Amino acid sequence: MKRLDKGERMDRRSFLKVGALASSALLVVPSAHAHARTEPIVELEKIEPWKPVSFNYPSADEPAILIDVGRAVKHGVGPKKSIIAFSALCQHMGCVVNFDEKDRLLKCPCHASWFDPLKGGKAVEGPSPMGLPVIALKVKGGKVYATGIIEGLVYGRASND
Amino acid sequence: MVNRREFIQKVAIVTGATGIATFEDLQSAFAHASSKGLSIELPPDDAETFNVTCQFCHVQCGYKVKVWERGKGKRPKGTYTTPLSGEWVAPTFIAPAEKDGKKVFIAVIPDKDCVVNLGDHSIRGGTAALTIFTKDFKTFEKRLKYPMIRRNKNEPLKRVSWKEAIEFTAEKLLRLKEEFGPDALGLVWGDWLYTLPTHAILKFWFVGLGSSSHMGNGWYWDEESAGISAAFGTGTRAITIEDFEKTRLLFCAGKNLMDTGSVWYHRFLMNNPNAREIYVDPRKTQQAKLAEERGGLHLQIKPGTDPILAGALIRIIIERDAWDKEFVEKYVSGFDVVKAVVRHDKFSLENASTITGIPKDKILKAADLLIENKGHTLVTGEKGIMHQMAAFEAQHGYAVMGIILGNVGKPGANVFRGAGHPRGTFWWPPEPPSREKNEHLPTALKEGRIKAIWAFGSNVFNQIPNQRELRPLIAKTFLIVQDRIHTEMDSAADVIFPAASWGETEGILASEDRRIRLIQKFMDPPGEALPDWYIVAQVAKAMGLKGFDWNHPKDIWDEIRQNNDWIAEITWEMLVEAGTNGVRYPMKNGKSPERLFSDECEAILGKRFFTKDGKVHVEAFEKVLKFDPMMYEWSGVNKDYPLMAIDFRLNELWNTGYTYWFTPTLYERTPDAFCMIHPEDAKRRGIKDGDWVILRSRYGQCKAKAKVTTDIIKGCVAVPALFPKEDQKNAHILPDTPSPINGDVVTQVAVEVIKIKSGGVKKSKKEI
Numbered sequence: 031m032k033r034l035d036k037g038e039r040m041d042r043r044s045f046l047k048v049g050a051l052a053s054s055a056l057l058v059v060p061s062a063h064a065h066a067r068t069e070p071i072v073e074l075e076k077i078e079p080w081k082p083v084s085f086n087y088p089s090a091d092e093p094a095i096l097i098d099v100g101r102a103v104k105h106g107v108g109p110k111k112s113i114i115a116f117s118a119l120c121q122h123m124g125c126v127v128n129f130d131e132k133d134r135l136l137k138c139p140c141h142a143s144w145f146d147p148l149k150g151g152k153a154v155e156g157p158s159p160m161g162l163p164v165i166a167l168k169v170k171g172g173k174v175y176a177t178g179i180i181e182g183l184v185y186g187r188a189s190n191d
Numbered sequence: 192m193v194n195r196r197e198f199i200q201k202v203a204i205v206t207g208a209t210g211i212a213t214f215e216d217l218q219s220a221f222a223h224a225s226s227k228g229l230s231i232e233l234p235p236d237d238a239e240t241f242n243v244t245c246q247f248c249h250v251q252c253g254y255k256v257k258v259w260e261r262g263k264g265k266r267p268k269g270t271y272t273t274p275l276s277g278e279w280v281a282p283t284f285i286a287p288a289e290k291d292g293k294k295v296f297i298a299v300i301p302d303k304d305c306v307v308n309l310g311d312h313s314i315r316g317g318t319a320a321l322t323i324f325t326k327d328f329k330t331f332e333k334r335l336k337y338p339m340i341r342r343n344k345n346e347p348l349k350r351v352s353w354k355e356a357i358e359f360t361a362e363k364l365l366r367l368k369e370e371f372g373p374d375a376l377g378l379v380w381g382d383w384l385y386t387l388p389t390h391a392i393l394k395f396w397f398v399g400l401g402s403s404s405h406m407g408n409g410w411y412w413d414e415e416s417a418g419i420s421a422a423f424g425t426g427t428r429a430i431t432i433e434d435f436e437k438t439r440l441l442f443c444a445g446k447n448l449m450d451t452g453s454v455w456y457h458r459f460l461m462n463n464p465n466a467r468e469i470y471v472d473p474r475k476t477q478q479a480k481l482a483e484e485r486g487g488l489h490l491q492i493k494p495g496t497d498p499i500l501a502g503a504l505i506r507i508i509i510e511r512d513a514w515d516k517e518f519v520e521k522y523v524s525g526f527d528v529v530k531a532v533v534r535h536d537k538f539s540l541e542n543a544s545t546i547t548g549i550p551k552d553k554i555l556k557a558a559d560l561l562i563e564n565k566g567h568t569l570v571t572g573e574k575g576i577m578h579q580m581a582a583f584e585a586q587h588g589y590a591v592m593g594i595i596l597g598n599v600g601k602p603g604a605n606v607f608r609g610a611g612h613p614r615g616t617f618w619w620p621p622e623p624p625s626r627e628k629n630e631h632l633p634t635a636l637k638e639g640r641i642k643a644i645w646a647f648g649s650n651v652f653n654q655i656p657n658q659r660e661l662r663p664l665i666a667k668t669f670l671i672v673q674d675r676i677h678t679e680m681d682s683a684a685d686v687i688f689p690a691a692s693w694g695e696t697e698g699i700l701a702s703e704d705r706r707i708r709l710i711q712k713f714m715d716p717p718g719e720a721l722p723d724w725y726i727v728a729q730v731a732k733a734m735g736l737k738g739f740d741w742n743h744p745k746d747i748w749d750e751i752r753q754n755n756d757w758i759a760e761i762t763w764e765m766l767v768e769a770g771t772n773g774v775r776y777p778m779k780n781g782k783s784p785e786r787l788f789s790d791e792c793e794a795i796l797g798k799r800f801f802t803k804d805g806k807v808h809v810e811a812f813e814k815v816l817k818f819d820p821m822m823y824e825w826s827g828v829n830k831d832y833p834l835m836a837i838d839f840r841l842n843e844l845w846n847t848g849y850t851y852w853f854t855p856t857l858y859e860r861t862p863d864a865f866c867m868i869h870p871e872d873a874k875r876r877g878i879k880d881g882d883w884v885i886l887r888s889r890y891g892q893c894k895a896k897a898k899v900t901t902d903i904i905k906g907c908v909a910v911p912a913l914f915p916k917e918d919q920k921n922a923h924i925l926p927d928t929p930s931p932i933n934g935d936v937v938t939q940v941a942v943e944v945i946k947i948k949s950g951g952v953k954k955s956k957k958e959i
Contacts, residue, residue, distance in 0.1 A: 091270065121281065123311065124274035140275065141311070141457040142449065142481060152859065155477045155842070157453055159283040159317040159856050182229065183282050186270040189230030 069176045071096055074169060077113060082129045084118065087165055087176045088191075092184060093118040093126050094165055095136065096174065097147050104150055105180055107167045115176060116151045116162035119185035127162070136162065150181075163190070232264035233280050234298055241711040242770045243299070244700050245316040246383065246693035247845045249610035250432070250454045251702030252316050253305025253771030256694065256713045257298040258290060277303030277310015283318045283856060288325035290714055297323055297714065305771040307432055307702060313453035314843050314857065321854040324692065324717045330854070333676040335689035336718025344667075348687060353719060353729070360686050361733035363669055364400070367642045373402040374625055375640060377632055377668070380647040381407035382654060382846050385613050386699045387747045388723035391739075392647050394620050395727050399736040403626035404635055407615075408654050408846070412630035412934035414615070415577055416608045418586025421811040422594060424801030428607045428703045429600065429787035430569065435459040437603030440487075440564035444471035444497060444589055445575020446609035449478040450842035467564075469557050471500070472575060473837060474867065474909055475902040488557055491904055493548040494837045494939055495825055497576050498818040500554070501588030503543030506533035507558040508595065515565055515597025522599075522800070525810035529591055532816045546820060548904060565596035566604055573609025574840075574912075579939045580823035583932035584815045591809045599807065600788030600799065610703035612846075617701075618754040630934060633657065633927035636664045643669040648690070648723065650847045652679045653913055656925030656936060659891035673726060676849065679917060690723045691716035697744045699766065701776070705783075707758070708773035709766040814932065824939045827889070832941035834872060836886055838912035838921050848915035864919035866895035866910050867903040868944060876946060883947040886910065888940045891923035894947065908944055 071085045079100040087094040095118045102111040116136070118127050125140035135154070136145040143156030151162035163182030168175050179190040234257035241256040272278040285298045299320040303310030324334050338356035339348040351359075367375055378396050380389065396402050409415070416426020423429075435441070435458045448456040459466065460481065468487035470479050479489035492500060508514055509530055519526050536542060544551045561568060570593030576585040586608065593599070593606035635641050637660070644651065644665055651665055652658065666683035673688040674680070681687065695716035701707040716722075724747055731739035741747050745763040752758045757777035765774050775783035777796055784792040793799040802808055828835060843857040866884055878884055880899040885892050886908065895910050903909050910921050921938070928937050 089269070119274070122317075123277070124272075124279060126274075140461055141453075142460060142477065144477070153314075154860065156449075157311075157313045157317060157457070157842075159281060159314050179229070183231065184270075185274070186272050186279055188233050188265070188267050188271065188280070191230065191268060 068168075071115070071167075071174045071176055074108060074172050074174055077108070077174070079112070080131070080134060085115075085176070087115075087117070088179065088184065092186075094176070095127075095129065096165075096167075097129070099134075099147050103148060105164055105166070107169050107174065113167060113169075113174060114147060114151075115165040115167055116145070116147070117165065117179070117182070117184045118162070120158060121153070121160045121162060121182070121185060122156070122158040124185040229282065230266060231280065231282055231285055232261070232266055232296060234296075234300075235259050235264050238264075238298075239713070241694075241713040242302075242708070243694060243710045243713070244613075244702070244708045244771065244773075245312075245319060246322070246700075247315040247319075247612075248313070248452055249613055249703035250307065250313075250452050251613055251700055251706065251708065252308035252312055252454055253302035253708065254312075254316065254319065255300050255302045255771070256711070257300065258295050258713060261287065261294045261296055264296060275310075277301060281317065284320050286320040286323045286325050287327040288323055288714065297325075299323075302771045307704075307706065307772075308454045311454050311457055315453075315845050318854050318856060319693075321856075322692070322849075323694065323714070331717070334692075334717050334720075335675060335677060335687060336720060337689060338719065339684075339687040341685055344685070348681065348684065353721070356686060356688065357726075357729045357733050360671060361730050363685075364643060364730070365734055367669065368400065368402075371640075371642050373400050373623070374404045374629055374635070375642040376400055376402045376404060377635065377641040377644045378402070378405040378647060379407075379632070379644060379649045379651050379655065380405065381409075381615065382649040383612060383849075384648040384723055385615050386617060386701065386751070387744050388648065388698075388727070389616050390618065390747055390751050391724035391727040391741075392645075393616065395731050395736070395739065397620045397622050399731050399734070399739070401623050403623040403629045404632055404641060406632040406655075408649055409574070409578065409611075409936045410934055411632065411929045411936065412626075414619075415933075415935060416586075417933035418583050418588075418811075419590055419606070419608045421583075421587055422590050422606070422807050422809060423788065424803070425787070426608055427787065428610060428705065429605045430607050431704045431785045432458060432702075434569060434603050434605065434786070436462040438463065438569045439466050439567035439603065440560055440569070441466060441468040442471075442561065442568055442570045442589070442593065443468060443478075443609075444572040445577065445585070446571055446573035447472065447476055447478055447575075447840060448571075448609070449476070449481070451573070451840050452610060453842070467560060469560060471497070471572075473904055473907055474839060476839075488553055488560070490547075490549045490553055490557060493546070493820075493904060494575075494835060494907060495579050495581060495823055496547045496820050497572075497579075497585035498581055498588045498815045499537060499543050499546045499820070500549065501585065501592050502533050502535075502538035502815055503540060503547075503554060504558055504561065505529060505588075505592050505595065506538045507540070507555070508562060508592070509533060511558075511562065513562040513565070514595040518597035518599065519595055522807050523594060524804070524806040524808050525812065526595065528810050529595065529812045532812055535816060537819070561592070561596060566598060566601060568593065568596065568598040568604055570598055570606045571609045574611065574938075575837075577930075577935050578838075578937060579935075580928070580930050580937055581818060581820075582930035582935040583811075584818045587809075587811055588815050591812050594807055594809060600786060600790070600792065602786070605786060605788065614701035614703060614705075614707075617751050617758055631927075631929055633661055636661060636668075641668055643671070645671040645673065646680060647673050648675075650674075650678055650680060652683075653847045653915070653920050653922055655927070656922050656938070657890050657927040658920065658922045661927065673723060675720070688726050689716075689718060689720040690726060691720050695720070696722035699744070699748060702773075705776050706773040707761060707766060707776060708769070708771060709763070824937070824941065827941035829941070832888060832943050833906075834942050834944055835907045836888070836921070836924065836940050836942040837907060837909050838938045839909055841911050844911065844913070844915075847913045861911065864893075864895040864911050864914040864916065864921075865898040866908050866944065867898050867900055868908045869901060869903055869905040870899050871905055872908070872944070873897060873899045876944060878944065878946045885945045885947055886921075886924055886942045887945065888924040888926075888942045890926050890940070893921055893923040894918050897944075897946075908942065912938060
């Protein structure tokens with residue numbers, strides 16, 4: 031079998047699946063040194079339960095996802111402590127995970143690692159040994175900000191810095 | 192997330208003789224990988240590098256092990272690699288350890304250049320580094336480091352020298368053999384430890400001791416492929432991993448390939464988006480959902496009825512005149528038997544649907560798919576169809592279904608038994624003739640004929656069913672435990688031999704798509720632990736036996752290959768050179784076919800099939816005619832035991848958990864066994880999701896947490912197999928009945944499920 035080159039590996043069907051969530055994030059090129067910095071994500075009032083917001087963190091090339099899971103969870107912010115965020119790069123081999131509305135899981139289209147936002151992004155199915163890295167959030171002036179990585183190591187990196 | 196305090200209160204983990212390691216200990220031991228500001232050190236370019244394959248499943252992904260002095264690695268900033276590159280080093284790939292007196296990091300990294308996995312891994316292989324013996328992980332306390340004996344059952348185990356332990360064992364075995372005959376010495380083997388250690392122990396047992404008393408992990412007297420070898424003359428898997436990318440249809444029965452042979456399935460998912468799947472399983476697993484999502488079928492079958500489904504599908508194929516006439520005409524013997532059998536009413540669509548519980552339209556659609564994709568279908572089945580009384584009928588039944596459609600020996604089309612672990616042995620030493628009347632070790636135990644048991648890399652207090660009856664009997668024997676960790680077997684062992692683990696000794700492992708690889712040794716075993724084969728050889732020699740003078744693993748390999756012309760040409764040196772891609776077998780004149788039963792196979796080996804007459808034989812299908820579910824486990828269902836319990840594998844749990852169960856990322860997924868139960872069955876018993884329940888069979892009981900779900904069919908419940916917590920082991924509820932035709936272990940049993948009233952969960956150390 032022809033060994034596909036990096037970047038070609040994602041076949042078309044999978045690519046289309048991830049398109050809705052990711053921006054240009056499929057091909058993550060080595061980015062310049064990025065600090066664990068504070069980044070604005072979205073206004074609090076724009077967030078609806080189970081309607082994820084995609085953003086990029088720690089750098090502009092690294093897709094991330096914010097979800098209001100409707101009830102208090104560990105690391106959750108907002109009035110209900112229900113807003114959490116994760117790196118959207120699968121901890122298995124780095125494909126961008128998609129949110130499955132029906133199952134309320136973050137699912138990787140490549141090798142089917144499934145992550146549960148209600149369990150802190152833990153992998154509940156599939157090959158990923160670790161859950162999605164958890165992004166620290168804070169709310170200030172009606173806006174939600176990403177401020178760092180609380181748990182885990184973002185795919186593609188040796189350091190979250 | 193588990194509430195930590197609650198967890199520690201309830202679920203202290205007992206580590207046998209050495210004390211308690213709590214979940215908190217493990218979490219903090221692993222803190223380097225999960226804390227804020229986490230950064231890891233990557234291997235430097237001059238790291239010591241070793242070629243290995245995984246210690247777990249049959250896929251046998253290739254890995255590179257890198258060892259380097261802490262502080263001397265690379266620490267790149269930012270992103271250094273891209274998705275699917277196979278180059279990202281995950282935190283779980285790295286363990287801090289000690290080697291040659293230095294503090295090092297050992298990384299076990301999926302090999303992106305290995306043709307099997309191309310940098311991919313499962314959750315099992317992807318956490319292999321966390322199984323390494325290192326003082327930085329609390330789990331090191333569990334490792335066996337020194338030989339221990341007790342001179343009689345009342346005394347505690349005490350540490351002794353190897354010399355004393357070997358002599359004690361040899362003397363005892365000699366005396367028992369002399370007094371009671373060789374068959375009084377029993378062996379339980381086969382959880383792992385392929386290929387060299389199994390050669391050593393089997394040669395010692397059958398040839399050295401002359402004993403025929405033995406059983407494996409999941410079988411009593413057959414190599415588990417009887418339904419396949421009846422047809423082809425061999426049970427060796429015929430495929431190559433690339434077939435998963437070439438096939439048009441995957442027929443997968445009783446094999447959760449996603450969870451037990453993951454990378455085979457990953458390649459199907461990733462690289463074969465247009466292929467479809469027929470997935471046969473009483474449980475709606477992730478694979479079932481994926482199969483249906485991708486335009487295939489989940490046949491949610493009533494367990495123990497597979498032969499009816501196979502017969503019904505074959506009947507439809509024959510009624511539609513759709514079998515591969517050319518293939519059958521040229522190669523198949525016994526097709527008339529098949530045609531006659533499926534004419535019987537029991538294989539009508541109507542009856543099949545009633546018996547199997549699968550809707551008629553789904554059976555028809557399955558037939559459509561099979562016919563549409565004939566000659567392009569992979570047909571496989573594994574434990575789900577084997578660990579039942581109808582093991583032979585089911586395995587052979589589905590095989591015949593695949594065979595008559597010409598799914599044999601072609602790219603993307605073959606009939607093969609699934610697989611579990613890597614290739615077990617390459618040569619079966621001749622068993623003593625007493626085996627004919629001595630096939631079932633549990634019977635011999637119950638009749639008091641077994642005076643010694645050697646538990647060879649097999650947890651006999653978990654792997655063997657009917658624990659309530661058999662455990663005390665095993666405990667009474669002279670019990671030799673050869674293993675790597677402290678387990679509950681410690682309490683009954685007369686001898687403990689500490690053995691080297693994966694990576695601590697050279698080994699040979701072969702994938703079940705027939706690639707043989709050398710596992711290089713990359714670290715020393717702890718304490719005085721020794722390689723398994725070496726321990727066996729010392730005992731053999733102390734007993735005065737000849738033929739155990741191996742000095743190096745290569746000596747054993749050379750001996751094995753002398754006895755098997757499929758591997759005779761494959762030298763140790765070839766394996767060293769071949770690295771993680773290994774050398775394929777069978778090999779003849781330097782060539783190996785990619786698949787068995789193919790044109791290429793015939794060209795290289797001079798044979799397409801391995802039966803006496805070179806044909807594919809399906810006469811044994813007549814056994815399916817006699818089959819009726821009520822012959823077997825279902826006859827045990829009554830008002831006292833109204834539900835059928837089956838078991839299944841967890842993605843993260845390999846066999847009984849060995850050295851790796853306590854790795855946090857694995858343990859977290861399933862801290863306790865859960866019992867899948869249908870909402871109607873649950874309601875009738877007052878059981879709610881999350882309740883602790885007891886499963887009670889005629890043989891014993893075990894407990895689990897109820898998971899109320901329609902993912903299991905009504906009338907059945909399902910629990911994980913071989914779960915490492917004592918009172919959650921389903922070995923307590925299973926009978927030791929063998930499947931009658933080929934001697935498989937049976938893991939289907941009639942039960943009642945009872946809610947444990949609140950406050951009834953004992954908080955004692957014995958809980959686990």
